Amino acid sequence: MLSVNDSARVRIPTDSIFAGREDGRPPFLPKGSYLNFTIKVEKTQSLDEAMAERNAAMEKEKTERAAMAEKLRGEEKATLARYIADNQLTPQTTTSGLKYIITTPSAGRKPVNGDTLLVNYAGRTMDGKLFDSSIEEVAKAGGLQQPGRNYEPIKVVVGDGQVIRGWDEGLLLVNEGAKAKFIIPSALAYGERGAGADIKPYSPLVFDVEVVKVIPGVRKKAVAKTGVKRAPAKKATGKRAATKRKVTKK
Structure with a gap:
């Protein structure tokens, strides 16, 4: 030993x-x-000692992650404010924190949850770096052109959770034929996880979108209420109904 x-x-x-x-x-x-x-052999421990050390290390890591998350959240607020000021934007803000600007208005159909939307988009980080686009010219200009990709509007069933929350909420505000800019806080995007190399944890994002077409979803038909009550059905007893016989006197 x-x-x-x-x-x-x-x-x-x-x-x-x-x-x-x-x-x-x-x-x-x-x-x-x-x-x-x-x-x-550098060190020996009992099982209890090893478990205690492991739990302490996990608790320390958890505390450090929470502190880093709080720091990043604070930086995110400053980043959003700086982006809006630097670009002289005056967005509207929803109760969830989504900021949006209708850059090209339209009197087209207004989407509702369940509709399928054809959407062109370009997504950028706060420093202006393009990370995705459905428009070939934009992708090429941003150095993201992918050979073999079909550059065309994507289909989104709005309100179905297929996309980030900022999109599900924002697309309901954009009529068919309109264009908009979404400034999406990380809580409505990729949050503490981030996404890939370009989208770090707690990164707010900017999307320029165009709702090319709104395809109505299947609507449930409402059943009209008349207020007339149906008479209750008679309860079956299993007995034959009694019949009255007419008696004639001679």
Whole structure:
């Protein structure tokens, strides 16, 4: 048995590792080869001590993540305010925090939840970096053109949770044929997770959108109420109804 600060060399035959599953053996570990390890005992712990140390480390990591999240949330508010001021924007703000500007109004059909919308869009981070677009010219100008991609309006069933919350809410504000700018806080976008290399955790996003077409969804027909009550059905008793016989006197 090894004690603290003891060292040992361990040789493991690879034939025992891959016994019965030779198809998983890599070329650099041929038959008859060995894996050689040098190990050293740095510390010994009881199971309770190890669990306590692990729990303390997890709690520390949780606290650090919470502190970082709070810092990023504070920075997000400042970033949003700076973006709006720098670009001299006067957006409207919904109760959820979504900020939007109708850049090209339209008297077209107003979408409702369940409608399918054909939408052109360009998405950017607060520093103006393009991360996605359905418009080929915009993608090309932003260095994001993808060979083989069909650049066309995407289909979105609004209110169905297919897209980020900022889109589901914002698209209901844009009539068919209209264009808008959405300034979406991270809580209505990708939140603490982020998305890919360009969208960091707690990143607000900017989308320029155009609702090309609104395709009405299936509407449930309302049943009209007349206020007339139906007479209750007679209860079956299983007995034959009694009949009156007419008696004539002679």
